[in-house]
Amino acid sequence: MNRRYHLAVWIVIASEALLFAGLFALYWSYRGEYPAAFSSGVALDIHWIGGLNTFILLTSSFTIAWSIHMMRTLRPRAALWSLAATVVLGLAFLALKLFEWSIHIHDGIVPGIHYYSGPAAGRGISLFFTLYYMMTGLHALHVVAGLSLVVWVLVRVRRGTIFPERYVALELVALYWHFVDVVWVFLWPMFYLMR
């Protein structure tokens, strides 16, 4: 009976992946057209926030996978705690992301090619940052969506409607959360590492 739900979530993941594919294609094409501008753009990004956020999301992926393992080994309380950890980590990611954006906006780096007045000059730099805001913004939206699903599952675990005999909802939300993490796994090198 659960087979259709797993299939449905995998199909949602596939279509969300294609949604990001459009932006990835734009990023790589513009990087092909303006390699220098994109390198100087990456150099301008705040690297410690990027690195820390990667660590946070990887850990949150682990904690939600761990909560499923706990549920399967009949320890719903431990599952609850690791779900709580996932939520905290997710919120930390969002906080760091907003903090990073505020720094950028303070430096004059804003989305939209006509408003760009940041340090680096030349063709393509404002494209890099417009893409940066669009891709990290869309990803942040997906983090918020994933996080609200995790909170919803956490509440149902606490209320006991999700218990070791029936926890398909937890598995589905975990799948979606892992997908959101995988998108960040690709975003991180593109915006923070590829100088």
Add this chain to the structure above:
Amino acid sequence: MPASFWSEPRGLRSWLLTHDHKRIGVMYLFTVLFFLLLGGMFALVLRLSLVTPENALVSAHTYDKLFTQHGIVMVWLFMIPSIPSAFGNILLPLMIGARDVAFPRLNLASYYIFLVGGIVVCVALIAGGVDTGWTFYTPYSTSSAAATNWAVIGVFITGISSILTGLNFIATVHTMRLKGMRWRDMPLFVWNLYSTSIILVLATPVLGLVLLLVGADHIWALGIFEPAAGGDPVLFQHLFWFYSHPAVYIMILPAMGVVAEVVSTFSHRRPAWYGAIVLASLGIALVGFLTWGHHMFVAGMSTFDSGVFGALSMLVAIFSAIKVFAWVSTMYGGSITLATPLLYVFTFIFLFVFGGMSGVAVATTSLDVHWHDTYFVVAHFHFIMVGGTMTGFLAALHYWFPKLSGRMYSETWAKLACAAVSIGFILTFTPQFLLGNAGMPRRYATYPAQYQWLHVLSTSGACLLALGMFTVAAYLLYAIVRGPHVDNPWRSASFEWRSASPPPSENFVDVPVLKDAYDYEDVP
């Protein structure tokens, strides 16, 4: 005999909040028919305005809005949802012996999302109209002052609806087949819907993204395709056509499914090369994603890419050719009854073959340089869309009309209408091939005077086509009220004909027993 799904839970509320896939399919059918009427009206005014070279009927700006809105309404509000969402919803569960689709509530949600999307597009038509062409090419679409935002949001919403429909169908086919029904026992219509759903799910998100980028550019001037800071409009075309070429296969694959069923039923013979048709359907779905570049041979794309996309486009054409050979071979050695659905299928095959070959002609790189964006291309895709999907839709409408209403339409009127539609179509679009050869570009409000006689011919054909369509509507409505009662007029062996016509809301009264969908010997 249990009451049919039409009357069983009575009351408007039971219809508006139904979970029954058949009722949702019927609601889709009527919504889609309304949009067909709307799009058709735009087309008729377009054709009438083109009768005079200096276009006395409408101003150039109004003409631009007309062909844009004709494109948007017909592509997203009729062609894409017509066979999958309307007939697919009604028949898919019946054909695989299932009680309902995998996610009934999601199915209802997808109908209402489609309805909202359609309404928002209509708001765009009223709030100043859209004049960017259904392709929304930047930088014109991001700089045009018309109500592009409304149309973009409306189409985005219908996109969400088609993703949900695709998801529902894939889940249904994977998990809800009757016990013992293997993949190779499924009817070909289900296989074609399954391939269409793969494209619906994978291609529509990219359209959603591109439309959001155009909308965002209007509201916040993001300028991601803006040449001012190095943006590249050709990249918009890459993303748009990555969706829009598979979208044309979303339109044709379900019609191919209908043709496969109709040919098999009216030849009373198992479909020839069943495996080849299934592989061709999946092939079209997957290889269809590789060929989008043939829309951009003269758009400023590199020669290398033009070569690669040209070759891949030839590959995808071969799958359609295999299907045509398979249909024709199905008729060899059958016992054929010439009913209207089969006549529509003849029209389909004739127009689809010529439309498809003209498509291969335009995919041949050097020929496309002369023909791109001319009336040759307009004629090509109308041969496939109207000649293909529309005749497929009409064949489906006639073939499953007894199943849905339990009544029979009058064959003589139907054959007359079929003749009118076919001749009207050929009269409308063959002159446009010649116009394209002569070099008349598409989307032209005024044209050099020497082409006038071709346009007059084309407009007269359009009127005949419209007349044919209204005749179809007339005698079908008449048949609903006064048609004689029938149960399985075509003596089809397919699963959906095993239950009563019209079927009860739980589809099969007794647990359905697995039978071969194409075994015509043991039909009652």
Add this chain to the structure above:
Amino acid sequence: MTARSLVFTYILLVVLAAASWLLADVGGGTALALLIAALKTLAIALVFMELWIGHASDRVIAVVALFFVVLLCAGALADVVTR
């Protein structure tokens, strides 16, 4: 999946992330960073998303989706590079 495999995968992911970061500082190329990202994706998909022990159709969906993402990027990039 067993507890041990979950923990081991998590450590592997962190190590790969750290390696990617250090290599970038040293001036590692684009391809290397993408390769490491692909490895991390593989680890997450196979272990955390249980593709390894899941149904074959889930694996097919994942592979087809990934193929089309790469296809779109490659098509657009190839055009820009060879223009």
Add this chain to the structure above:
Amino acid sequence: MNELLRRALMLPPQASTFARGIDTLHYIVIGAAMVVCFIVFVLLLYFAIRFREGQPRPKRGIPHSVEIGLAGFTLTVFIVWWVVGFAQYRDMREPPADAMRVYTVAKQWMWAFVYPNGAAAEDDLRVPVGQPVELVMTSRDVIHSFYVPAFRVKQDVVPGRTTNVWFTANQPGRFEILCAEYCGAGHSRMRGAVIAMPPGEYAAWLAGHRATDLASTGEKLAAEQGCFRCHTVDGTPHLGPSWRGLYGSTIPLEGGGSVVADDAYLTESMMNPPAKLHRGYPPLMPTYLGRLSGPEAAAIVEYIRSLRGGP
């Protein structure tokens, strides 16, 4: 035969060296389409009559080998068409070295040409018969498409970059230029003409229009360097400020202050654009250091000076 088919299919006259080859491939592909269509339809009708209800039915259907054979044959034919088609396409995309370069600017609903000798023309392009002509095109606003049906050539004109198309007229005459990419209300009025003239006549016409003074050499150089992609000459600002009335005016600078646009400022802006950036324009201009010699830069400044008068 070629003339008969061309007239039957209403193709325009074959006025360029490409036309004949393309039309031949056209006849083959469309001929095949008609033949296949006819065969399929006749087969359908024959089957419909031969195997109608009640007629004796053969036991075995059409074997798989026929299917594979037909599919294989069709694919081979399609690939052959691609090979021929792509070869022709590649020739159309690589202009010969000795081609006459004409700079073209497409603007919402008109075409503007700048000849190699600096003479400018609108909507009508005069070319000598037999001489390869390469158009280096850019657009001022939206995507247009340069399309001459008689030459069987078409190329989109994309704003912000240059695209090329080349052709060789093989007979004198007036061949219509049309815009093939939808570009707004005037899309169907954006028509011009390529007037192919015998070489002698063309030389005479050109003599009458030769421009030798420094300003027009400057204009030619500006066109060659692609300045017109960002700067207009009719006063309307585009990606960069317009040159009309620029010389001698005081212009506001980014980050405050202003400067008189004299020879020194114009030359400096060419060599180091972001030094004194005109307020309100994005810092997009690449440097021309090493790409423009002293006299060439002076010629362009002279051309800008010639535009200082009223519009």
